Amino acid sequence: MRTNALAFADHGTPDVLDPTTTDVAGPGPGPGQVRTRVHATGVNPLDLKLRNGAMAALMPLDLPYIPGL
Numbered sequence: 001m002r003t004n005a006l007a008f009a010d011h012g013t014p015d016v017l018d019p020t021t022t023d024v025a026g027p028g029p030g031p032g033q034v035r036t037r038v039h040a041t042g043v044n045p046l047d048l049k050l051r052n053g054a055m056a057a058l059m060p061l062d063l064p065y066i067p068g069l
Helices: 044-053
Strands: 002-009 017-023
Touching: none
Parallel strands: none
Antiparallel strands: 002 017
């Protein structure tokens, strides 16, 4: 199963986030697990710092990067 993901290819403001171009393999449930639909998520402050490049020296990213810690 394929799904879209929010990703960024460059550091910057929220404008660098692109929900339409990143196509990733969707997660599949393992034995004894179920798959659920997500209706809402939260944003970790570290994700904001990774996106704007404030953590680039400490945590270099392979871009494009799909945030979510």
